[in-house]
Amino acid sequence: MGPKKNPQMDNMEEDVEDIKTSLNFLKGELAAVRLQQSSILALVNEVKTLRIQNDEKDTKIADLENKVDELEQYTRINNVIITGLKIKPRSYARAVTADSEGGPGELDAGSTEQQVAAFLQSKGIHLNCNNIEACHPLPRKNNSEKPAIIIRFVNRKNKIALLREGRRLKGSDVYLNEHLTKRNAGIAKHARYLRKQKKIQNTWTTNCKVFIKLNGPPEEAKVLVIRDVAELDKYQ
Known part of the structure; x- marks a missing residue:
């Protein structure tokens, strides 16, 4: 008469097999996730590279626009x-x-x-x-x-x-x-608005360049040349 089978042992063996199957499945899923993660990281790096290239192009375009405006002026x-x-x-x-x-x-x-x-x-x-x-x-x-x-x-x-x-x-x-060119006229107009609001002391143009005089005592007030309207934002 052969050895008597233990139902608990059979169940444990089945559980072990199920666990092995689940682990193999998880390994496959993990490998797929890692593959997707690599693809996502590659795309992120590509986007970063494109953004850097776009920023460089924007800078070049801005420089060219500045030169064109200077020539026009x-x-x-x-x-x-x-x-x-x-x-x-x-x-x-x-x-x-x-x-x-x-x-x-x-x-x-x-x-x-x-x-x-x-x-x-x-x-x-x-x-x-x-x-x-x-x-x-x-x-x-x-x-x-x-x-x-x-x-x-x-x-x-x-x-x-x-x-x-x-x-x-x-x-x-x-x-x-x-x-003045359209760009410099826009700078001069904004500077006059700041003067009207008493955010700066004075503004004027000389040789088609826009100047402003900051608030402060006459002997200390700085005189600045403004080349871009964005430079006036700090005096709002």
């Missing part, structure tokens, strides 16, 4: 913008006559120069038209607006001399300003 370095001055066009008959005779048409540069020079002369400002390379109104959004007028001088000294006389126009609603 340099081409305007000899210009003055007059705002608030109403320019009268020549009569249609005179314009037609001039055109038929081979002369310049309506609102030609000479006519604009003469009217600008006459107005400035009435305010005690002498404008030598021989120093002007070009003078004409800029396009406007609608006919009800007074067009801004651009004067391009043959050299920077003439421009600076005219801007210094701008104080004589106080109370006339006519203003003389440097011809």
Whole structure:
């Protein structure tokens, strides 16, 4: 007669087999998780690399935009913008006559120069038209607006001399300003807002660069050149 079987031993053997099966299954699952984890880490590293590359591209683009803006501003370095001055066009008959005779048409540069020079002369400002390379109104959004007028001088000294006389126009609603790029004009506008809010003492432009003077005693207040509007955020 053979040995008597122990049911408890049989159950234990079955449990051991089940545990081995479960462990093998878990090993397989763990291997799959590790494989997925490796794939995820690879993707994370790839994303980091792409972000670094994008940041480098953004930096290069920003540098190129800065250089383009600097070049554009340099081409305007000899210009003055007059705002608030109403320019009268020549009569249609005179314009037609001039055109038929081979002369310049309506609102030609000479006519604009003469009217600008006459107005400035009435305010005690002498404008030598021989120093002007070009003078004409800029396009406007609608006919009800007074067009801004651009004067391009043959050299920077003439421009600076005219801007210094701008104080004589106080109370006339006519203003003389440097011809800033859209970017620098935005910086200057924001700086004027800070001055109005008394967050800074003063702001002005020189050679198409925007300067601000910080609050503080005159002998201690710093003067800074602002090249990006974000630099003004700290003075809000």
